[in-house]
Amino acid sequence: MIIDCHGHYTTAPKELEEYRKRQIAGLKDSTQIAVKGSLKISDDQIRESLENAQLKIQRERGTDLTIFSPRAGGMGHHIGNATTSQHWSETCNELIHRVCTLYPQNFVGVCQLPQSPGVAPKNCIPELERCVNEFGMIGCNLNPDPSGGYWTDPPLTDKWWYPLYEKLVELDVPAMVHVSASCNPNFHFTGAHYINADTTAFMQFITSDLFKDFPTLKFIIPHGGGAVPYHWGRYRGLAQDMGRPPLKELLLNNVFFDTCVYHLLGIELLLKVIPADNILFASEVVGAVRGIDPETGHYYDDTKRYIDAIGWLSAADREKIFHGNVRKVYSRFAASRGQK
Amino acid sequence: MIIDCHGHYTTAPKELEEYRKRQIAGLKDSTQIAVKGSLKISDDQIRESLENAQLKIQRERGTDLTIFSPRAGGMGHHIGNATTSQHWSETCNELIHRVCTLYPQNFVGVCQLPQSPGVAPKNCIPELERCVNEFGMIGCNLNPDPSGGYWTDPPLTDKWWYPLYEKLVELDVPAMVHVSASCNPNFHFTGAHYINADTTAFMQFITSDLFKDFPTLKFIIPHGGGAVPYHWGRYRGLAQDMGRPPLKELLLNNVFFDTCVYHLLGIELLLKVIPADNILFASEVVGAVRGIDPETGHYYDDTKRYIDAIGWLSAADREKIFHGNVRKVYSRFAASRGQK
Numbered sequence: 001m002i003i004d005c006h007g008h009y010t011t012a013p014k015e016l017e018e019y020r021k022r023q024i025a026g027l028k029d030s031t032q033i034a035v036k037g038s039l040k041i042s043d044d045q046i047r048e049s050l051e052n053a054q055l056k057i058q059r060e061r062g063t064d065l066t067i068f069s070p071r072a073g074g075m076g077h078h079i080g081n082a083t084t085s086q087h088w089s090e091t092c093n094e095l096i097h098r099v100c101t102l103y104p105q106n107f108v109g110v111c112q113l114p115q116s117p118g119v120a121p122k123n124c125i126p127e128l129e130r131c132v133n134e135f136g137m138i139g140c141n142l143n144p145d146p147s148g149g150y151w152t153d154p155p156l157t158d159k160w161w162y163p164l165y166e167k168l169v170e171l172d173v174p175a176m177v178h179v180s181a182s183c184n185p186n187f188h189f190t191g192a193h194y195i196n197a198d199t200t201a202f203m204q205f206i207t208s209d210l211f212k213d214f215p216t217l218k219f220i221i222p223h224g225g226g227a228v229p230y231h232w233g234r235y236r237g238l239a240q241d242m243g244r245p246p247l248k249e250l251l252l253n254n255v256f257f258d259t260c261v262y263h264l265l266g267i268e269l270l271l272k273v274i275p276a277d278n279i280l281f282a283s284e285v286v287g288a289v290r291g292i293d294p295e296t297g298h299y300y301d302d303t304k305r306y307i308d309a310i311g312w313l314s315a316a317d318r319e320k321i322f323h324g325n326v327r328k329v330y331s332r333f334a335a336s337r338g339q340k
Numbered sequence: 341m342i343i344d345c346h347g348h349y350t351t352a353p354k355e356l357e358e359y360r361k362r363q364i365a366g367l368k369d370s371t372q373i374a375v376k377g378s379l380k381i382s383d384d385q386i387r388e389s390l391e392n393a394q395l396k397i398q399r400e401r402g403t404d405l406t407i408f409s410p411r412a413g414g415m416g417h418h419i420g421n422a423t424t425s426q427h428w429s430e431t432c433n434e435l436i437h438r439v440c441t442l443y444p445q446n447f448v449g450v451c452q453l454p455q456s457p458g459v460a461p462k463n464c465i466p467e468l469e470r471c472v473n474e475f476g477m478i479g480c481n482l483n484p485d486p487s488g489g490y491w492t493d494p495p496l497t498d499k500w501w502y503p504l505y506e507k508l509v510e511l512d513v514p515a516m517v518h519v520s521a522s523c524n525p526n527f528h529f530t531g532a533h534y535i536n537a538d539t540t541a542f543m544q545f546i547t548s549d550l551f552k553d554f555p556t557l558k559f560i561i562p563h564g565g566g567a568v569p570y571h572w573g574r575y576r577g578l579a580q581d582m583g584r585p586p587l588k589e590l591l592l593n594n595v596f597f598d599t600c601v602y603h604l605l606g607i608e609l610l611l612k613v614i615p616a617d618n619i620l621f622a623s624e625v626v627g628a629v630r631g632i633d634p635e636t637g638h639y640y641d642d643t644k645r646y647i648d649a650i651g652w653l654s655a656a657d658r659e660k661i662f663h664g665n666v667r668k669v670y671s672r673f674a675a676s677r678g679q680k
Binding site: 233240273 | 484489491526527540546570603606613628630
């Protein structure tokens with residue numbers, strides 16, 4: 001079985017974007033009380049939005065199932081206020097739930113959180129609980145920078161985040177560290193902001209005792225861990241200079257990397273540097289890079305092909321990466337499949 | 341000959357730090373007119389600060405010469421105002437000039453620029469000219485984020501920077517893209533802010549026609565190019581999706597990477613992915629990581645050792661990386677050696 005742990009609903013029917021536009025337009029009139037509004041999308045529209053995109057790609061590439069969440073770039077936590085984020089997150093998560101209900105064999109849900117810059121993360125708990133307990137979702141995406149590129153909230157290791165972590169631990173669901181769009185012109189969103197956030201979060205984890213406080217808390221750092229595997233010597237050395245424990249001991253029970261690295265040499269480095277126990281297969285389709293690599297004749301984001309090409313990877317490690325680790329990191333995965 | 345293109349004067353006598361502390365203390369009294377003040381450091385103190393550090397390391401590792409600049413983390417462009425940065429940069433650059441005068445065989449200078457958030461970069465031109473024309477320096481360090489982690493100035497591709505670029509082109513000196521300390525608690529400075537800035541700058545270059553406007557402008561992206569080589573497929577794919585030219589054509593006449601990557605597998609990736617014409621040897625000693633890797637028994641930052649270990653690297657490419665490319669990128673290098 002091959003599970004892609006990182007897919008977003010980037011192909012949602014245009015009505016979703018129109019809903020968001022109405023919501024944003026409504027922000028201009030501060031005398032109006034924000035209402036959630038309604039989204040009218042039929043089951044057929046959902047089917048159509050997936051059949052020629054994610055489902056087609058699953059079939060073509062031989063992926064069995066995708067852990068699926070709302071479009072990351074669309075979360076836009078910097079837009080409006082906490083109520084804006086609440087309504088928008090609920091709407092997006094409900095749509096993901098419909099996808100997973102229509103295609104239970106192909107998708108299992110992960111939710112977006114109603115974060116807002118300067119608003120305590122504990123504010124996200126009710127929506128997290130609803131998605132896990134009522135919709136059967138198995139994780140969430142956690143934005144380490146709700147400001148969208150100005151990084152004005154405290155680091156992920158600050159007690160500011162602890163009430164949310166307590167709930168993650170209680171529910172036994174992991175968080176993927178994933179920023180959203182950048183409103184800072186310095187940061188291209190998928191080319192800089194995403195990768196920087198991955199690197200930043202990892203370095204935050206190195207400097208703190210977060211995982212002493214939460215020994216079972218689990219994070220997935222997407223996009224192959226940002227710059228981390230490439231600079232693994234730097235991170236080992238920095239931890240050592242700071243008198244921290246070796247990285248394996250310090251955080252590899254809690255931090256996992258996906259395989260969204262879009263060339264063979266990058267994937268090879270990831271697999272050589274990071275223990276197989278800490279790598280989860282992912283491609284983030286339909287996502288940041290949509291073209292075909294003229295050097296290979298295949299899609300850049302067909303990450304399964306790179307892993308398949310690595311002859312020295314043992315069968316046991318391949319199994320872990322393709323599905324074994326998902327069952328470990330996403331503790332609710334088996335139950336979501338009706339398994340024990 | 342082996343040239344290290346990236347060394348900072350991290351071991352300067354403590355008088356320099358005391359000077360800086362006085363300068364910062366002076367900022368509290370806004371009625372005082374800022375004066376540059378004076379720094380008293382003897383030649384012997386300078387010799388002592390280098391003999392057991394950079395010079396010892398050069399001898400031990402077989403590096404002939406280091407392209408040397410003020411401590412990057414110390415630039416602190418976010419502190420005070422433009423006058424603060426002017427005085428501090430002048431002081432630091434004058435000290436580098438003294439180092440290079442005392443040890444002309446071992447060091448050649450690169451200057452810090454008196455940047456300040458929100459202040460037009462053209463403000464740096466007089467100090468750049470002084471350092472190049474009077475001190476014989478061959479490049480500068482350019483901070484893409486003078487705010488120190490809040491990224492409030494325009495991207496490097498914005499016309500905001502153009503007057504400075506015109507001067508760089510006129511003087512024919514390259515800039516190393518190098519941030520300074522982070523005052524944003526989200527970003528560990530050497531573990532996140534440095535690497536993020538490298539990645540960010542590269543992505544900015546992809547999205548712009550900067551090198552059409554300045555075909556001879558040259559940037560060195562340090563720390564092995566941040567996350568870029570590891571995500572080379574992503575960057576090639578993003579450029580392609582945006583209808584930009586292939587990366588080679590778009591920016592590899594203008595953008596170069598150093599080898600400050602502190603493990604063999606990382607260096608191996610860099611050398612496999614990036615053309616040898618675009619790689620400059622560097623170790624950034626004495627720098628971010630100072631320990632010995634228990635897995636190898638050697639210093640993490642002994643990057644020459646990693647390059648030496650790569651058997652498949654051709655002699656011609658090795659020469660380029662160790663010194664040939666420096667002569668091409670730092671056009672004034674030969675003249676600084678009294679060569680044509």
